[in-house]
Amino acid sequence: MEGILHKWTNYISGWQPRWFVLEGGTLSYYDSQEDAWKGCKGSIKVSVCEIQVHSTDSTRVDLTIPGEQYFYLRAINAAERQKWLVALGTAKACLTDNRTKREKELQENTEALKTKMSELRLYCDLLLQQVNKIKESDELGNLAETGLDTGDMVKSTCTTFLKTLEECMQIATRTFNTDMPSQTPPGSPPVAAIKPQKVGDNEAVNNNSSNLKEQEQPDKNSSESEHHDPAAVISDQKEEWREQKHKEDQSLEQDNNNRVIYQQEDVTDPEGNELKQPETEDTEQVETFFSTMSHRFSDINLDDDNGIPTQEFLDSCYAIVPVLDKLGSTVFAPVKMDFVGNIKKIHQKLLSDSDNFPTLQSIVLHEVEREVAHVRNSATEALLWLRRGLKFLMEFLSEVNEGQTDVPRALNNSYGKTLRRYHGWVVRGVFALALRAAPSYAGFTAALVTKEGDELKSSFSSGIHRDLDVYLPAMGKQLAILDALYEEYNLESDEVV
Numbered sequence: 001m002e003g004i005l006h007k008w009t010n011y012i013s014g015w016q017p018r019w020f021v022l023e024g025g026t027l028s029y030y031d032s033q034e035d036a037w038k039g040c041k042g043s044i045k046v047s048v049c050e051i052q053v054h055s056t057d058s059t060r061v062d063l064t065i066p067g068e069q070y071f072y073l074r075a076i077n078a079a080e081r082q083k084w085l086v087a088l089g090t091a092k093a094c095l096t097d098n099r100t101k102r103e104k105e106l107q108e109n110t111e112a113l114k115t116k117m118s119e120l121r122l123y124c125d126l127l128l129q130q131v132n133k134i135k136e137s138d139e140l141g142n143l144a145e146t147g148l149d150t151g152d153m154v155k156s157t158c159t160t161f162l163k164t165l166e167e168c169m170q171i172a173t174r175t176f177n178t179d180m181p182s183q184t185p186p187g188s189p190p191v192a193a194i195k196p197q198k199v200g201d202n203e204a205v206n207n208n209s210s211n212l213k214e215q216e217q218p219d220k221n222s223s224e225s226e227h228h229d230p231a232a233v234i235s236d237q238k239e240e241w242r243e244q245k246h247k248e249d250q251s252l253e254q255d256n257n258n259r260v261i262y263q264q265e266d267v268t269d270p271e272g273n274e275l276k277q278p279e280t281e282d283t284e285q286v287e288t289f290f291s292t293m294s295h296r297f298s299d300i301n302l303d304d305d306n307g308i309p310t311q312e313f314l315d316s317c318y319a320i321v322p323v324l325d326k327l328g329s330t331v332f333a334p335v336k337m338d339f340v341g342n343i344k345k346i347h348q349k350l351l352s353d354s355d356n357f358p359t360l361q362s363i364v365l366h367e368v369e370r371e372v373a374h375v376r377n378s379a380t381e382a383l384l385w386l387r388r389g390l391k392f393l394m395e396f397l398s399e400v401n402e403g404q405t406d407v408p409r410a411l412n413n414s415y416g417k418t419l420r421r422y423h424g425w426v427v428r429g430v431f432a433l434a435l436r437a438a439p440s441y442a443g444f445t446a447a448l449v450t451k452e453g454d455e456l457k458s459s460f461s462s463g464i465h466r467d468l469d470v471y472l473p474a475m476g477k478q479l480a481i482l483d484a485l486y487e488e489y490n491l492e493s494d495e496v497v
Contacts (some may be wrong), residue, residue, distance in 0.1 A: 001087040003080070006030075008072035015074055022046070022087055025491050027063065027071070027310050033325060037333030044069050048093045053085070061085060109171055116168040123161040130154045132471070286460045289326075289448040290467035295319045298474035306481050307359035317343050317386065323393060326447040327411070328437045334430055339389045345382035361485060368489050380491060387482050392418040401468040405441040424496050 001022045006015040008031060018029040019036060025047050028040035044063055049071075054060035058078040063071040075081035130153050290296070295315035302308060321340060324332045350357050357363045364380050367373040373380040395414035404410045415431055423431070439447070445464065448454040452458055486492050 001084070001388075002033075003084075004033075004076065005084070006074040006075075020073075020142055022084075022091060025091055027088070037337060044071055046088055048150070049092075051085070051088055051092065053081075061088075063088075075301050089454060112169045113168060116164055116171060119164050120161065120168060123157060123164060126156045127154065128162060130157060286454050286457055286463035287450045288460075288463050288467050289322070289450065291463070292450050293319045296471060296474070297478055298470050300474070300478065302481075303359065305361075307361050308478055308481060310346070310357055310360055310363065313360060314343055314347055314350070317390065320390075320393060323397075326444060327407075327439065328434060332434050334432065335389075339386070342382040342386040345377065346379050346386065349379035360482065363406050363488070364485060364491070368491075373489070373491055374493075381493075383482070384486065384493065386490065387486075388419055388422065390475065390479060394472060394479065398472055399440075400444075401465055401472065407441050408435050408438045411435055411438055422494075422496055427497060 003020060004017050005020045007018045008014070009016050018031065018041070019033045020027060020029045021036070021040075025045065027042050027046055028043040030036045030038070030040055044065065046063075049063045049065050049069070052062045052064065055060065057074070057082050059075045061073050061075070061081055061084060063069075063073065073084075075084060134154070206250065293316075295312065296465075297313075297316045300309060300312045300316060318340075321336060324336045324339070346360075346363065349363055357366065360383060364373065364383065367375075367378055367380045372378055375381070392414050395417050399410035399413060400407075410436060415435075419431075420428065424451055437445075442455075445460075448464065449455045449460070
């Protein structure tokens with residue numbers, strides 16, 4: 001679980017908001033969600049601390065290790081405190097029993113994985129030697145004499161290599177797809193304070209609660225698999241579970257809709273008097289993240305020459321950054337940092353002469369004229385990478401809008417279409433790590449609500465599609481304008497980072 005809590009600092013500063021993350025039995029806090037990548041400011045082990053609620057303050061909870069650590073915390077409201085109390089209590093109760101067994105299994109699987117990785121490297125070196133031998137024989141004209149034996153050797157080595165790779169992936173799947181001990185146990189009561197729902201909504205609340213618990217737990221151990229291809233890190237078992245869950249959700253939603261229709265038809269009282277039927281919640285327009293953004297690409301007015309206003313464009317770029325947080329604030333921190341860094345470079349260029357740089361095109365043409373467009377850290381280069389990052393997000397959101405419910409697959413497809421060709425194996429490994437910790441579809445879409453409980457409404461899904469149908473075409477049009485500009489002045493680069 002993660003969120004904002006106010007922490008008592010001292011008598012001068014008083015209560016200060018901090019970003020708290022409960023993971024693996026440890027409660028850590030950061031200055032803010034955006035600064036989480038810098039490292040935590042402090043932490044406390046839940047399994048050894050005492051959890052105390054304040055006698056008069058309904059928002060306060062104290063975590064203490066007598067004589068060592070004291071965390072005095074306040075939630076935004078009593079309902080939020082209750083969520084944290086459930087999460088902390090569950091972690092404290094379950095961690096002690098599960099930790100020893102889980103850590104032992106993790107250590108054994110990690111050692112086995114390291115051994116298999118060493119074998120893979122050995123077989124890879126051997127395979128390269130055999131291929132080079134075939135090439136040398138071909139160059140010397142001796143391929144007919146050595147070809148048969150060498151071919152058999154290569155075939156044998158490939159078979160062994162693939163077998164070892166399969167064993168390696170089995171160990172990785174067993175290690176990294178097992179539920180972490182900090183996860184809330186099945187059957188725990190919902191922790192969110194949900195408004196009274198219409199008939200049939202209780203099942204939806206419980207169903208949504210289990211989906212949210214899946215969202216909260218990123219896979220901490222995925223770093224060891226960062227050199228694998230991103231598409232290979234999603235197990236068939238997990239895909240089947242998600243497909244089954246999606247079918248159950250659809251069935252439940254249809255059942256709920258039928259019950260609502262039945263209620264609306266009952267418009268008379270027992271005496272036969274006609275009753276005025278109140279509107280159900282599902283008829284309301286549901287606001288989403290994309291309809292409440294402070295700045296949107298769809299709100300930008302281009303000038304007569306399709307000039308893209310610099311400040312409005314940068315504001316819209318800043319406004320879409322939280323999507324990366326909703327995919328995983330910690331694991332997507334490097335991606336977010338690069339994204340924001342490019343925005344800041346362009347903004348610095350704008351501030352240097354705002355009167356002469358009203359549009360993005362004016363910045364690029366200025367640097368082209370002075371022959372600095374290809375210089376590293378130029379605004380033109382920053383816009384090049386910002387444009388690529390925006391294309392990645394646009395492709396991902398388009399897949400979601402078109403009905404893709406497997407978030408890791410949508411991310412992987414989008415990455416393959418946009419950024420992958422410009423990344424070396426190190427950066428691809430970082431993305432593979434982020435991919436493993438991506439939330440479920442239910443978890444991601446639930447993070448896009450602006451009002452708690454809206455994700456339970458049948459109109460929520462249509463609201464997402466409604467807003468993306470407006471947002472994505474405008475975003476795509478502006479990126480296409482920039483594509484044409486970069487192609488016209490030959491500003492594209494195939495450099496791999």
